[in-house]
Amino acid sequence: MKKSTRALLGLVILEAVILAGAWWMVEQTRSGAWQTSDQPGAITAITQTAGGAMGLIAVILLIAFVTHKRRGN
Template identity: 70%
Template sequence: MKKSTRALVGLVVLELVILVGAWWLVSQVQSGAMQAPDPGAAITQITQTAGGAMGIIAVVLVLAFVHHRRKGN
């Protein structure tokens, strides 16, 4: 497997892991299994943090993909 392909596969896998983790946390807050003083604020914080992490990972791995493609890997 080429390094550029690995970067894309890694991007998809990491994005899915973060998405599933954020979905699980939000569902736990909504169901009351996780206690939060303000559930609305907790859900907002979870989604903003997950979105930021997904954005950073996407930028880094897309840059890695482009770099490896240019080198022919």
């Protein structure tokens, strides 16, 4: 498998894992399994953190993809 393909595959897998984790955390908060005094604030914090992590990973792995593609890998 080419390095550029691995970078894209890693991007998809990591994004899916973060999305699933954030969804699970939000559902735990909504259902009351995780107690908090500020439920909307907790959900906002979860989604903002997950979105930031997804954006950072996307940028890094897309740069890796372009770099590997230019080198012919």
